[in-house]
Amino acid sequence: MIxxxxxxxxxxxxxxxxxxxxxxxxxxxxxAGVKPDLAPPRAGGGAGALRNLFSRFVPRRDVATRxxxxxxxxxxxxxxxxxxxxxxxxxxxxxAERITGFGWPALPYWAFIISAELAFVGLLLLWLHxxxxxxxxxxxxxxxxxxxxxxxxxxxxxxxxxxQAFEPxxxxxxxxxxxxxxxxxxxxxxxxxxxxxxxxxxxxxMGRKGVNA
Amino acid sequence: xxxxxxxxxAALESQIDSRVAAYFSSCVHCGLCAEACLFYTxxxxxxxxxxxxxxxxxxxxxxxxxxxxxxxxxxGLSKPLSDQDFADWEELVYDSCTxxxxxxxxxxVGNDITYMxxxxxxxxxxxxxxxxxxxxxTHRALTIGSPMGVTLKTLQAALRxxxxxxxxxxxxxxxxxxxxxxxxxxxxxxxxxxIESVACxxxxxxxxxxxxxxxxxxxxxGIQIGSREAAxxxxxxxxxxxxxxxxxxxxSPECGHAYTAIRWEGPNLIGRPYKFEIIHILELLDQLQQxxxxxxxxxxxxxxxxxxxxxxxxxxxxxEPPRDLLGKVASGFVEMADHGEMNWCCGGGGGVSANERxxxxxxxxxxxxxxxxxxxxxxxxxxxxANCRIVLEEGIEDRDMDVEVIGLTELVAEHLAAAPxxxxxxxx
Ligand code: SF4
Ligand code: SF4
Numbered sequence: 275m276i277x278x279x280x281x282x283x284x285x286x287x288x289x290x291x292x293x294x295x296x297x298x299x300x301x302x303x304x305x306a307g308v309k310p311d312l313a314p315p316r317a318g319g320g321a322g323a324l325r326n327l328f329s330r331f332v333p334r335r336d337v338a339t340r341x342x343x344x345x346x347x348x349x350x351x352x353x354x355x356x357x358x359x360x361x362x363x364x365x366x367x368x369x370a371e372r373i374t375g376f377g378w379p380a381l382p383y384w385a386f387i388i389s390a391e392l393a394f395v396g397l398l399l400l401w402l403h404x405x406x407x408x409x410x411x412x413x414x415x416x417x418x419x420x421x422x423x424x425x426x427x428x429x430x431x432x433x434x435x436x437x438q439a440f441e442p443x444x445x446x447x448x449x450x451x452x453x454x455x456x457x458x459x460x461x462x463x464x465x466x467x468x469x470x471x472x473x474x475x476x477x478x479x480m481g482r483k484g485v486n487a
Numbered sequence: 488x489x490x491x492x493x494x495x496x497a498a499l500e501s502q503i504d505s506r507v508a509a510y511f512s513s514c515v516h517c518g519l520c521a522e523a524c525l526f527y528t529x530x531x532x533x534x535x536x537x538x539x540x541x542x543x544x545x546x547x548x549x550x551x552x553x554x555x556x557x558x559x560x561x562x563g564l565s566k567p568l569s570d571q572d573f574a575d576w577e578e579l580v581y582d583s584c585t586x587x588x589x590x591x592x593x594x595x596v597g598n599d600i601t602y603m604x605x606x607x608x609x610x611x612x613x614x615x616x617x618x619x620x621x622x623x624x625t626h627r628a629l630t631i632g633s634p635m636g637v638t639l640k641t642l643q644a645a646l647r648x649x650x651x652x653x654x655x656x657x658x659x660x661x662x663x664x665x666x667x668x669x670x671x672x673x674x675x676x677x678x679x680x681x682i683e684s685v686a687c688x689x690x691x692x693x694x695x696x697x698x699x700x701x702x703x704x705x706x707x708x709g710i711q712i713g714s715r716e717a718a719x720x721x722x723x724x725x726x727x728x729x730x731x732x733x734x735x736x737x738x739s740p741e742c743g744h745a746y747t748a749i750r751w752e753g754p755n756l757i758g759r760p761y762k763f764e765i766i767h768i769l770e771l772l773d774q775l776q777q778x779x780x781x782x783x784x785x786x787x788x789x790x791x792x793x794x795x796x797x798x799x800x801x802x803x804x805x806x807e808p809p810r811d812l813l814g815k816v817a818s819g820f821v822e823m824a825d826h827g828e829m830n831w832c833c834g835g836g837g838g839v840s841a842n843e844r845x846x847x848x849x850x851x852x853x854x855x856x857x858x859x860x861x862x863x864x865x866x867x868x869x870x871x872x873a874n875c876r877i878v879l880e881e882g883i884e885d886r887d888m889d890v891e892v893i894g895l896t897e898l899v900a901e902h903l904a905a906a907p908x909x910x911x912x913x914x915x
Contacts (some may be wrong), residue, residue, distance in 0.1 A: 302552055305505075306503055312759065327597075348595065410516060460554055469513050471509035472594075472599075475597075485803075
């Protein structure tokens with residue numbers, strides 16, 4: 275009964291909350307509007323926006339040294355999570371069956387394990403840093419901890435479910451993922467999408483000034 | 488100054504545009520921006536984390552633009568922004584931010600934190616929470632025409648000195664000249680040698696130029712304090728003067744904030760493009776040099792380095808001209824490890840140097856520049872902003888360092904190739 279609920283209606287409900295919520299958040303950003311810049315530009319804003327969208331994946335030298343831990347942990351977590359989310363065999367099957375209608379090559383089991391380990395190490399380091407460093411401690415809100423906690427639980431249950439091939443664990447994993455989807459649009463997890471706007475806006479403004487942001 | 492919380496909130500609210508909304512939505516509270524800000528690196532005080540300086544604006548955005556924010560306020564789970572928040576953050580917003588823009592270069596999600604702090608100041612100014620030093624400077628800029636109280640008479644006295652020293656006559660209110668030059672009060676009062684250098688260079692390069700008696704001040708305290716109305720009024724004077732003289736270009740002086748004010752903010756403040764172009768003095772010198780009109784000779788051999796004024800370089804985009812010019816006049820030019828668009832601020836931009844209350848902190852964060860200079864071991868520091876220059880000189884004195892600061896335009900003027908015979912400037 276609960277299994278059916280998790281596998282069926284709750285999945286679609288969470289997906290709907292995620293989709294509608296995310297679109298609403300993006301709409302509320304765009305609705306605020308930006309005034310056109312009347313200062314004659316030195317170069318095109320579009321090229322600047324595009325450049326910044328990609329160049330920010332690589333940190334600046336100085337901050338790469340000072341913020342080494344955050345950056346390394348950030349890369350490990352994001353790359354590991356990306357690999358797990360889109361290339362773990364059960365995810366490929368699930369997405370193909372429920373959303374895309376087609377599949378793609380998945381990670382071999384050993385690569386899945388490595389990705390999971392990297393993602394866990396990254397996430398735990400980021401979380402520890404958040405809890406211990408005076409700057410991140412000051413900045414962090416309950417939202418940051420709920421978001422991190424949920425992602426952690428989803429990853430943990432997912433790994434256990436795959437390792438144990440135990441149906442209740444799979445359901446628990448799906449249930450937690452659904453909670454995460456519902457929570458997503460209300461939280462700073464939204465940076466997954468809004469970073470495109472942030473980098474774009476900044477890149478365009480700086481590009482107009484002739485500066486590689 | 489009287490406080491008006493409602494006005495402050497309304498002003499702050501009006502500053503929240505798509506960019507601000509995207510930035511707050513994207514912030515993951517990673518703290519990396521702190522590592523780029525000299526106020527944090529030199530004090531290790533987490534309150535000086537750039538994004539933390541935006542807490543009042545972020546809370547207002549959350550209250551008004553997010554579901555949780557509205558919900559939490561309704562349930563009494565979070566407190567709405569209060570007058571006390573303005574009072575508590577005033578020092579963070581003004582004393583510990585030079586609007587240098589370095590944090591905006593490193594945020595992994597791409598937030599332009601500086602853009603937001605500039606906007607946040609609009610709310611603080613409207614609420615009446617601003618440093619007295621900046622209030623006075625803005626008042627003087629509006630009533631006298633200069634944040635330092637420099638009047639036309641003071642300028643004329645400085646120009647007479649220049650004329651005596653150079654034998655040139657400085658053109659004033661010359662209708663139809665190509666270029667109208669602006670100065671910063673700091674240049675008029677503390678570095679008149681800048682004006683002298685400009686006069687000599689323009690004479691040698693046969694530049695048709697003038698100064699306007701109606702608007703010669705380039706700086707804009709309105710922008711530093713965060714008052715759009717004051718900023719618009721100050722920019723408007725320059726625009727009126729330039730358009731009535733019919734010049735093709737207005738020359739922004741070395742001063743960094745003046746450049747941002749007149750070049751990038753100005754048209755947006757008055758709501759239309761200008762009928763003339765803005766050119767920074769370094770861009771013009773570089774252009775004249777490339778066209779062969781500015782002939783330079785000899786090279787300074789002393790090892791020297793360049794301090795990039797944030798508003799000219801990182802926030803202004805004039806990155807290569809100072810380097811081109813230095814390459815033409817100095818053989819011992821070396822770059823600091825972090826330079827160009829990633830330079831470290833002198834500590835006195837964004838109105839901090841006009842804010843006496845912030846002096847102790849400003850001198851403390853000068854340590855960043857001290858470390859850069861000591862790592863390089865160079866004893867001559869060239870810069871291109873009168874404000875940076877005075878702040879650097881004060882820091883150097885405070886730290887008992889043996890470093891000389893010189894202005895780039897003056898250095899260029901010292902290398903002017905001997906002209907056949909001096910004519911009166913403003914010819915052509
Ligand atoms: S670096 Fe960017 S994302 Fe990180 S705390 Fe600062 S503003 Fe937020
Ligand atoms: S603009 Fe400069 S001084 Fe202001 S917060 Fe950013 S790095 Fe610090």
